[in-house]
Amino acid sequence: MTGTDTQRLTRLREGVESHALTALAVLTSAALVVAFYYPTATVLIEAVVVDGAVTLATFADVLTDPFYFGELARLLSGESPTAVARSLLSPDRRLGIVGFTAYQAVLSTLASVALGLPAAYLLARFEFPGRRTLRSLTIVPFVLPSIMVAVGFVATFGENGTLNAALTAVGLPPVDLLFTLEAVVIAHAFYNAPLVARVTTAAWESVDASAVETARSLGAGPVRAFVDVVAPQVYPAVLTGAALTFVFTFGTFPIVLALGGFQLATVEVFVYRLVRDLSYAEAAALAIVELVISLGVLLAYLRYEARSSTNTRGARPLPRRPLFPPAPTLRELLPRAGLGAYAVVAGVVFLAPIASMVLASVTGGDGALTLDHYRFLVERQQTGAAFQVRPWPAIRNSLVFATGATLLALPMGVVVAVLTTRRYRGRTLVDAAAMAPLAVSGIIVGLGLLRGLVFGVEIAGWRIAASGAVAIVVAHAVSGYPFVVRTVSPGLAGLDRSLVESARALGASRARVIRDVELPLVWPAVVAGAAFAFAISIGEFTSTVVLATGAHAYTMPVAIERFIGRRLGPATAMGVVLLVVTGLSFVVIERLGGEHRGL
Amino acid sequence: MGSERGTGGRGDETDAPVAVELDGVTKRYGETAAVDDVTLRVREGEFFTLVGPSGCGKTTTLRLIAGFEEPTSGTVRFAGESMAGVPPEARDVGVVFQSYALFPHMTVGENVAYGLNFADPPEGTTRDERVAELLELVDLPDAADRDPESLSGGQQQRIAMARALAPGPDVLLLDEPMSALDARLRERLRAQVKRIQSELGITTIYVTHDQEEALAVSDRVAVMNDGTPEQVAPPRTVYREPATRFVAEFVGDNNVFAGSVVDAPAENELAVDVDGGDETLRVRTDADPGTAASVGDRIAFCVRPENLRVAGADGNPGDAASPAGENALRATVASAEFLGETTRVTLDWGDRELVVRVVDPIDGAVAVGFDPEDAHVIEVESR
Numbered sequence: 001m002t003g004t005d006t007q008r009l010t011r012l013r014e015g016v017e018s019h020a021l022t023a024l025a026v027l028t029s030a031a032l033v034v035a036f037y038y039p040t041a042t043v044l045i046e047a048v049v050v051d052g053a054v055t056l057a058t059f060a061d062v063l064t065d066p067f068y069f070g071e072l073a074r075l076l077s078g079e080s081p082t083a084v085a086r087s088l089l090s091p092d093r094r095l096g097i098v099g100f101t102a103y104q105a106v107l108s109t110l111a112s113v114a115l116g117l118p119a120a121y122l123l124a125r126f127e128f129p130g131r132r133t134l135r136s137l138t139i140v141p142f143v144l145p146s147i148m149v150a151v152g153f154v155a156t157f158g159e160n161g162t163l164n165a166a167l168t169a170v171g172l173p174p175v176d177l178l179f180t181l182e183a184v185v186i187a188h189a190f191y192n193a194p195l196v197a198r199v200t201t202a203a204w205e206s207v208d209a210s211a212v213e214t215a216r217s218l219g220a221g222p223v224r225a226f227v228d229v230v231a232p233q234v235y236p237a238v239l240t241g242a243a244l245t246f247v248f249t250f251g252t253f254p255i256v257l258a259l260g261g262f263q264l265a266t267v268e269v270f271v272y273r274l275v276r277d278l279s280y281a282e283a284a285a286l287a288i289v290e291l292v293i294s295l296g297v298l299l300a301y302l303r304y305e306a307r308s309s310t311n312t313r314g315a316r317p318l319p320r321r322p323l324f325p326p327a328p329t330l331r332e333l334l335p336r337a338g339l340g341a342y343a344v345v346a347g348v349v350f351l352a353p354i355a356s357m358v359l360a361s362v363t364g365g366d367g368a369l370t371l372d373h374y375r376f377l378v379e380r381q382q383t384g385a386a387f388q389v390r391p392w393p394a395i396r397n398s399l400v401f402a403t404g405a406t407l408l409a410l411p412m413g414v415v416v417a418v419l420t421t422r423r424y425r426g427r428t429l430v431d432a433a434a435m436a437p438l439a440v441s442g443i444i445v446g447l448g449l450l451r452g453l454v455f456g457v458e459i460a461g462w463r464i465a466a467s468g469a470v471a472i473v474v475a476h477a478v479s480g481y482p483f484v485v486r487t488v489s490p491g492l493a494g495l496d497r498s499l500v501e502s503a504r505a506l507g508a509s510r511a512r513v514i515r516d517v518e519l520p521l522v523w524p525a526v527v528a529g530a531a532f533a534f535a536i537s538i539g540e541f542t543s544t545v546v547l548a549t550g551a552h553a554y555t556m557p558v559a560i561e562r563f564i565g566r567r568l569g570p571a572t573a574m575g576v577v578l579l580v581v582t583g584l585s586f587v588v589i590e591r592l593g594g595e596h597r598g599l
Numbered sequence: 600m601g602s603e604r605g606t607g608g609r610g611d612e613t614d615a616p617v618a619v620e621l622d623g624v625t626k627r628y629g630e631t632a633a634v635d636d637v638t639l640r641v642r643e644g645e646f647f648t649l650v651g652p653s654g655c656g657k658t659t660t661l662r663l664i665a666g667f668e669e670p671t672s673g674t675v676r677f678a679g680e681s682m683a684g685v686p687p688e689a690r691d692v693g694v695v696f697q698s699y700a701l702f703p704h705m706t707v708g709e710n711v712a713y714g715l716n717f718a719d720p721p722e723g724t725t726r727d728e729r730v731a732e733l734l735e736l737v738d739l740p741d742a743a744d745r746d747p748e749s750l751s752g753g754q755q756q757r758i759a760m761a762r763a764l765a766p767g768p769d770v771l772l773l774d775e776p777m778s779a780l781d782a783r784l785r786e787r788l789r790a791q792v793k794r795i796q797s798e799l800g801i802t803t804i805y806v807t808h809d810q811e812e813a814l815a816v817s818d819r820v821a822v823m824n825d826g827t828p829e830q831v832a833p834p835r836t837v838y839r840e841p842a843t844r845f846v847a848e849f850v851g852d853n854n855v856f857a858g859s860v861v862d863a864p865a866e867n868e869l870a871v872d873v874d875g876g877d878e879t880l881r882v883r884t885d886a887d888p889g890t891a892a893s894v895g896d897r898i899a900f901c902v903r904p905e906n907l908r909v910a911g912a913d914g915n916p917g918d919a920a921s922p923a924g925e926n927a928l929r930a931t932v933a934s935a936e937f938l939g940e941t942t943r944v945t946l947d948w949g950d951r952e953l954v955v956r957v958v959d960p961i962d963g964a965v966a967v968g969f970d971p972e973d974a975h976v977i978e979v980e981s982r
Contacts (some may be wrong), residue, residue, distance in 0.1 A: 243741040393887075498700035501667050505694035507717025507766060516713070520704045 020511035021418070028415045030409070035474040036437055039448025044291075047284035059247075062285045070096030079390050093254045098289060101250060101266040102307065103398065104181060108188035108249040109242050115189050116196025116241060118342040120234075123185050124204035126339075128323035138194040138508065141350070143532065143582050145539025146191065148559040150258030151564060151575040152353030154178060155360040158568070162356040188249045190349055203237030204230070209335065228322045230318075236304075243301035247439055254557070258564060268542070271443045275546065280447075287444045302432055316575060329458030343359075354579070361572035373569035377577075380569035391574065394559040398538050398581070401469070405476035405537035410530050413484020419516060420485065421492040434485065437478045442542030449475055450547055468553045472544055476537035483536060484529035491522030495520040534584045536576070556581075603883040611642060613818075615642040617679065618802040619664060619770055624673035626659055631660040633793070635826035636673070641770075646796050646950055648805045649814035651823035652849065657806045660823070662803060665772050666690050677769065688695075688717065689887065690770075693763030697775040699755040701747035707734075707742030707758050714766035721767055733761040733925040736795060753784045758794070764799070771796070773802045777812070785809075789816050810850045814838060820845045840885070840975055845979050852943070852954050854907065856880065857899045860892050871898060875949045882974040892979045897976040904943070906973035907955045910966040927968045932961055 047058050062068055073267075095103055123135050141149075156162050157177040164174040177183045207230050215225040253268040265273070267290045274283035323339075325332055364370035416434045420427060437445070449471040466474075495518060503513045519526060541557040545567040548554045553561075554576045565569035603818055619641040626634040634656040650655040662668045663675055666687035675682045682690060693714075701710050711730045720729035732871045733742050737757035747755060756776055761770060773792070777785045793816045796803045807813055813820050814834040820827040822837060822845070830842035842845035858880070862870035867884045869892060882900050884891065892898050930946035930953055944961060946953040951969060 020868070070741075119669075319770070365735030495698055496698055498696035498698050499702060501665070501687065502694060502696065502700040502762070503713065503770075504667075505665055505687045505690075505692050506762070509688055509715075517702055 010286055020413075020509070022516070024411065024415045024511075025419060031412060031474075032434070032478070034453075035439075036445060036478045039449075039452045040440055040444055042452050043280070043444050043448040044284050044288055046281045047288050050281060051298075057513050058281045058285045059288075060287065062282065066096055068096045068098050068289075070099040083294060096285040097270050097286075098293075100264075101268075101290075102293070104184060104266065105246050105250040105252075107181070107185045108192065108252075109147035109245045110244045111241055111468070112192035112196050112249075112270075113187050113238060114451060115193035115346065115502040117194070117200060119340060119346065120200035120204060120337055121335075122323075122342075123201045125318065126232070126322060127320035127325040131320075138198045138201075141191050141194045142392065143535035143585060144414070144537070145541065145557050145560075145578055145582060146193075146254040147258065147541050147564075148149045148357070148539070148575045148578050148582075149190060149353060149562060150255050152357040153156055153183060153190075153255075153259055153354035154564065154568060155572055156352045156393045157183050157186075162352060162359065179263065181262060181264060184252075184256055184264060186349060186500060187255045187259055187353075188245075188252065191255075192241070192245040192248060193245060193349075200234060200240045203234045205317050207233050207318055209318045212318060237352075239304065240301065243297055247297055250294055250297075251290065251439070252587065253442065254561070258561070259579045268441055268443060271547075274499070275443060275447055283447075287312050291440055291444075295436070298355070299434065299441050300434055302428055302435075324402050328423065357404055357572050357575050357579070364569075372511035376567075376570045377573055384415045389473075389554055389559045389562045389575075391559065393454060394554055394556045394574075395577065395581075397469070397553055398555040398557075398578075400437045401473050401476055401553075402534045402537035403482055404473035406530050406533045407483035407536075408473065408477035409533035413481040413529055413533070414488055414514075414519070414526065416485045416516070417488040417492055435482050438482050442475075442479065442540075443546055445475055445478065446543030446546030449543070454547070468547050471551055472555075474542050474549045475543040475547060477533070479540060479543070481531035483532040484526075485531040486530060487525045488522055491525040492518060495521060535582050538582055538585070603972060613642050613645065615644055617641070618643040618645070618677065619804065620674075620676040620679070621664070621688070622674045623639060623661070624660075624663060624670045624675060626656075626663055626668060627671040632671075632826050634663065634670075637827060639821060639828065639831065641802060643802050644767065644800045645795065646803045646818045648813040648817040648820045649823055649828075650810055650820055651849075653808055654743070655823040656826035657808075657823050659826075661772050661774050661804060661806045664770070665692050665694050678876070681911070683785065691766075691768050691770035692714035692770045692772055694764070694772045695759045695763050695774065696778045697778050699747075699752075699776075701758060701762070703747055705747075705814070706743065707739075707745045708746055708749060709752070710758060711743075711762045711765050713762065719767075727945040729765055733765050734758075736798075738759045738791070746950065753788055754769055756780065756788060760795070764795075769802065771801050771806045775808065778808070784810070787972055792816065795801050797866055814850070822849060824849070841901065841977055844899055844901075846975050847975075852904045853901045854904065854953050854954075855899055855901045856974075857897070860894050860896045860898055863892075863894055869898070869976075875951050878926075878928055880974075881971040882976060883971040884976050892976065892981075897980040898976055900974045900976045902969045902974050903954045904954045906969050908968050909944075909952065909957055909961060910953050910968075925968075925971060927966055929964065930967050931964050935960070 018099070048054055048056060050058060074364050084486050107274055116209060119138070123131065154161065154230065157175075158164075159178065162180075163177070166382065167174055173392050177186075180581050212225050215229045216222070218229060241444050250266075252266055253272065256264060256266050256269050257272075260269075267286060271283050271287050271290070274280075274286065321332075328336065362369050362371065364372055381390050381392050415458075416430075420431045420434065450468075452466050453466040453471045453474070497519055499521070503517050504510070538555075539557060540555075543560055544553075544555050548558050552563065556574060560574045560578065563574060603679045610661055617640045621637050622638045624633060624634060624637045625632055637656075637660060649660055651657050659668065663670055664686060666682065666689075669683070677690065701707075702713065707714065708730050711733055712726055715726050715729060719806040720726055722734065730743060730849070734742055739754060739757055739758055739761075742750065742754070742758065747758065750758065759776070776792070777788055780788065789812055795970065805816065806815075810822075814837070817834055818835050819833050820832060821831040823829070824845045829868075830837055832840075832842075832848045836852055837846060841850060841853075844855055847853045856871070856873050858873040860869050861872050861879060864870055864881075869882045869884060871880050871882055882898075928948055930948040933945045933947045933952065935945070936943045941958055944955050944957055946955060946965065948967070975977060
C-alpha cells in the first residue's frame with residue numbers, strides 16, 4: 001500500500017471514530033423509536049382518534065367510569081366533592097380498577113420497605129459469616145422471572161401448598177391465601193424488598209464514619225447521631241427503592257394474573273383483557289392513564305434524585321459490629337433478637353416460594369417423591385400435538401431471544417449510560433426518555449409491536465414487517481436495556497474524569513476513549529448489565545404473551561402460564577428449569593459484576 | 600485593572616515565536632466568570648506558570664488551552680492558529696493531572712505508548728524505542744512492565760509526564776502535578792521537571808497554587824486572582840516589584856503600608872504619612888510611570904520582611920533606621936516562628952502587624968527600619 005493510501009485510510013478511520021459516538025447515539029435513538037416510541041404511540045393514539053377524528057370521548061368515558069376510578073370518577077363527572085369525600089370515607093367505598101391498582105401498589109411498597117429496611121440494617125451494620133454472599137443474593141429476586149415467582153407462591157400458599165401442609169402438620173386449620181390481596185402484596189414484596197434493601201445498604205455503607213464520630217463528639221447520643229447524620233443520607237435511597245417499587249407494582253401483570261385472577265384485576269391485567277376483547281381504544285385510554293401515573297412518579301423521583309445526588313462516597317465506612325458477639329449485653333441482644341424474628345419472616349417470604357416450587361416439582365399427587373412432572377415435559381415434547389405448548393421450543397426460544405435481546409440491549413445501554421453520565425442541560429429529560437420503557441405497559445409495547453412491526457407498516461411505499469420472534473427480541477431489548485444503563489452508569493460516573501481527558505489529550509477521539517479506557521475499566525458492570533438484560537429477557541412475560549399469540553414463539557414463562565392453569569406439577573418442573581437458567585445468569589452477574597451501586 | 604500591567608516593554612519576554620496565545624478569553628459558568636477576559640502570550644520553549652489561590656481560574660485557563668472547555672468568548676491560538684472547535688485530541692498537547700490519571704488497566708509501558716496509537720514516534724525510532732527513551736528520561740528505565748498502581752506517587756507522576764511527552768506534543772500542560780506529594784519529594788521532582796523541560800525545550804504551562812514552586816521553576820509567572828492575571832512577569836520581577844497589592848501579599852511574605860503623600864523632597868522620593876502610625880516614612884519610587892505620585896495622592900507600598908532591619912530593645916531606634924536616619928519605627932514582638940535558618944517574627948506596630956525575619960531571637964520592644972530604596976510602590980490613587 002502506498003503512503004497516500006495509508007494516509008487516506010487513517011483519515012477515514014479518524015473520521016469514522018470522531019463521529020462514532022454520534023452515530024451510535026443516533027442508532028440507539030432510532031432503535032428506541034422503532035421498538036418503543038412508535039409502536040407505543042400507534043396504540044396510544046387510538047385513545048384519542050376514533051374513526052379518523054380526534055376526540056376525548058374515550059378518555060372522558062374512562063375517567064368518569066366508577067368501574068375504573070371508583071368514587072373519584074363521580075368527582076370527575078361533576079359531582080360535589082363533599083359527597084364524594086363522604087362516600088370515600090364510608091366502609092363500602094369503591095376504589096375502581098385504577099384506585100385498587102394504586103392501593104395495592106402502595107401496600108406493596110410499604111411491605112417492601114418494611115421487609116427491606118431490616119435487611120439493609122443487617123447488611124450495612126453487622127459482620128457475620130456469609131454477609132457478602134447474602135448481600136449478593138439480594139439481586140436474585142430481581143432476575144427471577146415473575147411468572148416463576150407466581151408458581152412458587154401457588155406452591156407455597158395454594159390449597160395444597162407447603163404452608164397448609166405445615167399448618168395441618170401442627171394441627172392448625174388450613175388457610176387459602178391464593179387469589180387474595182395478601183398473596184399479591186407478599187409476592188410483590190418478595191420481588192421488591194431486596195431492591196429496597198440493596199439501594200439502602202449501598203447508601204448506608206457510603207455514610208462516612210467520621211461524620212457520625214463528629215456528631216458524637218459534639219454531644220449527640222447514638223440515636224440522635226443516627227437521626228441527624230445517618231438517616232438524612234440513607235433516606236433518599238429508601239425513597240429511590242420505594243419509588244421504583246411503586247412504579248413496578250403499579251404496572252404489575254404476571255403476578256396478579258397468576259395469584260389474583262380477574263377478581264383482583266389491576267390496570268395492566270385489565271388492559272390485557274381489553275386487548276383480548278379487541279377494545280383497543282378503551283385499552284389505550286386506560287394504558288395512558290396508567291402511564292401518566294407511573295411516569296409522574298418516575299419523573300418526580302428523577303427530579304428529586306438530580307437535586308439530591310451528591311454521591312459522596314464515604315472516605316471511611318461505618319465499622320460493622322459482629323452479629324454474634326461473644327458475651328452480649330442486653331443492649332446488644334435487643335436489636336439482634338429483632339433481626340432474628342425478621343430472619344424467620346424473611347425465610348417464609350423469600351425462601352419458601354423457591355423451596356416449595358422445587359419440592360412440588362418432585363412431589364406426586366400422593367405426596368411421594370417422583371420425577372413424573374419432568375417425565376411429563378419430556379413426553380409432551382415427544383407426543384404433544386401441534387397446538388400444544390412443548391417444552392423444548394420454549395427453552396430454545398427463551399435462550400435465543402435472550403441472546404438476541406442482550407446483544408441489542410448492551411450497546412443501547414452503554415451508549416445511553418455514556419450520554420447520561422455527562423452533565424449538560426436537559427440531561428434529566430434524556431434520562432427520562434431513555435428510562436420510559438420502565439414505566440410503559442408491556443402490554444401496550446407488545447400490542448404496538450404486534451400491529452406495527454409484525455403485521456407490517458408501510459413507510460413511503462416500503463412495506464416493513466418483522467416476524468413475531470424478531471419483535472419479541474426487540475421488545476425484550478427495550479425492557480432490558482434500562483438495567484444495562486443502571487449498572488454501567490455508576491461505574492462511568494465514578495471514573496476519574498482526568499483519565500478520559502488524558503486519553504483525549506494523547507490524541508484519542510471520544511469514541512476511542514470509551515473503547516480503550518472507560519469500557520475496560522467498567523467491564524464488570526458491563527458484563528453484569530448484560531447478564532441483567534439476559535435474565536430480564538428470559539423472564540419477560542407481559543409483551544411476550546401478547547406477541548407470542550398466534551406465532552409459535554412462546555417462551556418458558558409463557559409455557560409456565562399455559563401449564564399453571566391446568567396442572568401445577570409440570571408448571572413447577574418448568575419453573576425449576578427456568579430457575580436453573582436464570583440462576584446461571586446470576587452466577588455470571590456475581591462472578592463478574594461484584595458489588596456495585598444502584599440496582 | 601489593566602491586565603497588561605507589568606507585561607511587555609521590559610524585556611520580560613523572549614523574542615521566540617508565540618506558541619500559545621489567549622486573546623480576551625472569558626469562561627462563564629452561569630453568572631460567574633471563572634476566567635475573565637484573559638489575554639496572555641506564551642513563547643516557544645518558555646516555562647510559563649499560572650499561580651494563584653484556589654478558585655482564581657488558573658485550572659480553568661489550562662483546561663481552555665487543552666480544549667477540555669471551550670471559551671464563552673475570546674480565542675485560544677496555537678502558533679497563531681485559532682483553536683476554536685478543535686477537540687483536545689487534535690491540539691498536540693500533553694497533559695499531566697494532579698491525580699496522574701494513569702490508566703489502571705494498562706502497564707506502565709502501555710500507558711506511555713498509548714499516545715503513539717495516534718501519532719507516529721519521531722523519525723527513525725520505533726514505538727518500543729520511544730517508550731524506552733521516555734522511561735529513561737524520567738529515570739524509571741525498568742518500569743515498563745509494572746502495574747501503575749504498584750508505583751509510588753512520585754513515580755506515577757513521572758510516568759504521567761513520560762506518557763504526556765511520548766507523542767512529542769508542542770505544548771506540555773501541567774495541572775498541579777505535585778500537589779499530592781510531600782514537600783521534600785516535591786522539591787526534588789520540580790527540579791527534575793525543570794531539567795526535562797529545558798532539555799527538550801518544550802513550551803510548558805504549569806498550574807500551581809504554591810507560589811514558592813512557581814518562583815523556583817518558571818521563566819515567567821502569571822499571578823491570577825478572580826479569573827484575571829494581575830501580573831505577568833519573570834519570578835524576580837514578581838517578587839521584587841509586585842504590580843498589585845494582591846500580588847505583593849500572595850507572593851512571599853510582605854508588609855504593605857498605605858498612606859498619603861505629604862511631601863516630595865527629591866526626584867523619585869516621597870514622604871508618606873502612614874495610616875495607623877504617627878511616623879512619616881520615606882519611599883523611593885522607581886522609574887515605572889505607573890508608580891509616579893505627587894503630594895496629596897494616596898499610595899500603597901510594600902517592604903519585604905528581609906528588608907526590614909531590627910534592633911533590640913536596648914538599641915537605639917537609629918540603629919535600625921536607614922543610613923540617612925529615616926524610617927525608624929517602634930514595635931513590640933507579638934509572636935515568633937522558628938524556621939531553622941531564620942526566625943519569622945510578627946510585630947505589633949500600633950494596631951497593625953509587621954513581619955520581619957531575624958537570625959537571633961528578639962523579644963519585647965524593638966526598633967524597626969528600612970531603606971527608602973527597599974520600598975516598592977504598588978498602588979497610587981491620584982487626588
